[in-house]
Amino acid sequence: MRAIAQIFRSGARQLVVLSAVLVSMHQPAAAAVFEVSDIRVEGLQRIAPGTVFNYLPVQVGDTVGEDVTGGIIRALYKTGFFDDVRVERDGSVLVLWVRERPAIAEIKITGNKDIETEALSNALADIGLKEGRVFNRSVLDRIEQELERQYFARGKYGVLIQSTVSPLERNRVAVNIEVIEGLTARIKQINLIGNQAFTTKELSKQFKLGPTSWNSFYSKNDQYSKQKLAGDLETLRSFYLDRGYIKFDIKSTQVSISADRKEIYITVVIEEGAPFTISDIRLAGEPSVPAAQLFPLIQLKRGDFFSRKATTESAERISNLLGDEGYAFANVNTVPEIDEAAKEVAVTFFVDSGKRVYVRRVNMKGNTRTRDEVLRREMRQLETAWFSAELVRKSRERLQRLGYFDDVSIETPAVPGSADQVDVDVSVKEKPAGNLAAGIGFSQSQGIILNASVTQNNFLGTGKRVSMALNTSAATRLYQLGYLNPYYTVDGISRGFNLSYRETDFDELIGADYSANVGVAGMNFGLPISDTSRAGFGFRYQYTDFTAGYSEIAQEFVEQNGNTFNDFFLSANYTSDTRDTAIFPTRGGLRTVFAEVAVPGSDLQYYKINYQEQRYIPLTSRFVFSLSGDVAYGDGYGDTESLPFFENFYAGGPRSVRGWIANSLGPRETLTDDPVGGNLKLVGSVELFAPAPVGGEFEKSLRLGAFFDFGTVWMMDDSDLLTSTGFDLGDLRYSTGLSVTWLSPVGALSFSFAYPLNEEEGDDTQVFQFGFGQTF
Incomplete structure (x- = not known):
């Protein structure tokens, strides 16, 4: 046996030697070392030779051996342009044989409904799949995986992506991506395990996700999302930590899907621990503000359950107070000292005020047209004064309310080499302050409305407003010139002038x-x-x-007072505006009080008082509750017995009590049954607003509402020419319905479907009402 093995090993060594000799005899020409006199590229179709030369690691005159040819092949493959690359030698000429990858001639996407084709095409182009580019199969595979991930994020776990690559002439291909979306998987159940202190029903309210309910079409709460679940779990954690459960922990989270990929089950295992109460509250460190000012900011009490939210908010209030006192870099840390045995926690607020910071300079940037003084007079943070975060915030809000800028940002960098100074850098992005507009609108009360206006809100960069307008409709025609200087004095007293001429045909209007x-x-x-x-x-x-x-009432008025009047008025007003925005506000309110009187010596002597208020209360991140009211009263004095009837108040219509024709509520002429308005008005509305469940840009420009309106007008003076006089709350009209407001590119449109709740005989009702080109 040993002899046989020895013979076998000897034969193997001979075979290896023979193979090495044969390999050396058949070594390719490119392996020999030679100096390159020229470079030739074969097989190119679309790619220019110069492009290939740019990627080559060798040039004419270089010496090429087998250690270089591998680098040449790798460099050309790395470009992604070629499927095959060979290196050969023709004498002293380096020959490169290539086969180009096909170009993409067409990309077609079919079957997609949940994601728009344009969005998909842009995403494919970003990754590298675009018409005209070189086709790479690995890129297509990566795109298929990314598309699946996108659909998974939308709850479509049954999605199927099928790609077909069809060859075309001239080394081109057509790529067809077929998407079979399938049905959206819905959350069937969320199971909570380990809760004892709180019921599953109570904890489930902390989740935005949940099984399908009546409003799931709007809230989409039954569509699983990893990010939404993470947010819900953090909300659950906060729920426990705000009730003293410091040791609360989420042990595990499991998400499973049914075999048919239509139902999702979520299981969350938690460990509650025991609730901890607050045993002591302390202040430590070096606060520069007396402790007597800081302790009221701490909304914690000994004996209460520990709350992470209340603790964090208390620290923020202390930090904000220090910031307003000039300590811009104050640091407030909360350290809970836990006593496991007693189930108590002592909360210590460590306060490091740092140095008081002053503002060295206030710098303005980006205002190429608006003068510096226009911005500086709105600043509440002044140079050389203590830094105040609150004053910086107010300064930014005031600049934004000017309406001259698309964006306002304020930064407070520290001054280099100084520990107690900062600069306030104000950057603005100006928008066109002038407006030349001509448009057409429609209102059911006035018909077609034509308007043209020229407005310069920031005339020559001074902040002054100059305007000229022309509005015309079947009922009215208005010509107007206006001027306003918001800083007539350095203290912010404004002064304005107004010239106007209005022609009104009340027959067309009411x-x-x-x-x-x-x-x-x-x-x-x-x-x-x-x-x-x-x-x-x-x-x-x-x-x-x-x-x-x-009109009999008009004829009677002319007989008593004439038909041409010269009157002089004094007026006063008060406005409080705390809304977060003028368009589609979500919080705050607008209160307006206005009074005017025709002074003695005028042909007509009367006065009018008007009070309006709107309140916006956010209920959730999407729903806003609104309350509005409008009360007005007017009367005559001296030689004028009553409020001139053409100055009467009116109610009814899209901007008043919806469900009734505009200006139709209240007293009417006995003979003609025409509405004449009244000298006392009461109108109000309760409405619930929400953005439309469409997403995208429409979420900001489309708003839905459910409303309850009420109101009417009364004539307080007795008259045989009117159907009713005197004040009676039983005359109020009520309606309820739905509204839609769309800020379209061509103007604002409003629609309402109102159902009158107490229509009476003779009322002019109108269920569907709309307006175009109005201001909201």
């Missing part, structure tokens, strides 16, 4: 046969009271030319 032409010239002043409120007063001259027509 159906009553009379008309009035009114010219106005006035001046007004405004006085800032706070950052959110202003008071103002003004005076104006008004010329009225009145035509009675067939």
Whole structure:
């Protein structure tokens, strides 16, 4: 046996030697070392030779051996342009044989409904799959995986992505991606294991995710998302930590899907631990503000259950107070000392105020058109003063409310080489302050509305407003010139002028046969009271030319007072605006009080008082509750017995009590049954707003509402020419319904479907109402 093995080993060694000799005899020409006199590329179709030369690691005159040819092949493969690369030698010429990868001639996506084709095409282009580019199979495989991930994130776990690559002439291919989306998997059940202190029903309220319910079509709460689940688990953790369960822990989370990929089951295992109470509250460190000012900011009490939320908010209040006192870099840390045996925790607030910080300079950037002084007069944070985070925030809000800028940002970098100074850098992005507009609108009360206006809100960069407008409809025609200087004085007192001329045909507007032409010239002043409120007063001259027509009440008024009037008015107003935005507000309110009186010596002597208020209360991140009211009263004095009827208040219509024709509520003429309005108005509304469940840009421009409206007008003076006079709450009209408001690219549109709740005989009702080109 040993002899046989020895013979076998000897034969193997001979075979290896023979193989090495044969390999050396058949070594390719490229393996020999030679100096390159020229480089030739074979097999190119679309790619220029120069492109290949740019990627080559060798040039003419270089010496090439077998250690270099491998690098050449790797460099060309790395470009992604070629499926095959060979290196050969023709004398002293380096020959490169290549086979180009096909180019993408067409990309077609079919079957996708949940994700738009344009969005998919843009995403494919970003990854590298685009018409005209070189086709790479590995890129297509990666895209299929990414598409699956995108659909999984939308709850479509049954999605199937099928890609077909069809060869075309001239080394091109067509890529067809077929998407079979399948049904969206719905959450069937969320199981909580380990809860004892709180019921599963109570804890489930902390989850935005949940099984399908009546409003799932809107909230999409039954569509699983990893990010949403992570958010819900953090909310659950906060729920326990805010109730003293410091040792609360989420032990595991399991997400399973049914075999048919239509139902999802979520199981969360928790460990509650025991609740801890607060045994002591301490302040430590070096606060620069007396402890007597800091302790009221700590919303914790000894004996109460520990709350992480209350602790964090207390630390933030202390930090904000220190920041407002000039300690911009104050640091407040909370350290809970836990006593496991007693189930108690002592909370210590460590306060490090640091040095008091001053503002060296306030710098303005980006205001290429607006003058510096326009920005600086809105700043509440001043140079050389203590730094205040609250004043910086107010400064930014005031700059944003100017309406001159698309964006306002403020940074507070530390001054190099100084530990107690910062600069306040204000950066603005200006938007066009001028507006030249011409448009067309429609209102059911006024018909087609044509308008044209020229407005310069920031005239020559001074912050002054200059405007000229023309509006015309079947009922009214208005010409107007306006000027406003918001800083007539350095203290922020405004001054404005107004010239206007209005022609009104009340027959077209409310159906009553009379008309009035009114010219106005006035001046007004405004006085800032706070950052959110202003008071103002003004005076104006008004010329009225009145035509009675067939209206008995109009004819009676002309007989008693004439038809041409020269009147002088004094007015006062107060406005408080705390809304977070003027369009689709979600919180805050708008309160307006206005009063005017025609002074003695005027042809007509009367006064009017109006109070309006709107309140917006956020219920959730999507729902906003709104309350609004409008009360107005007017009467005559001196030689004028009552409020001139063409100055009456009106109610009903899209912007008042929906469900009734505009301006149709209240007293009517006995003979003609035309509405004439009244000198007392009460109108109100309760409404629940929410963005439309469509997503994308429409979420910001489309708003839905469910409303309850009420209101009417009364004539307090007795008259045989009117159907009813006197005050009676039983005259109030009520309606309920749905509203839609869309800020479309061509103008604002509003729609309402209202159901009158107490319609009476003779009322002019209108279930569907809409307007176009109105201001909201």
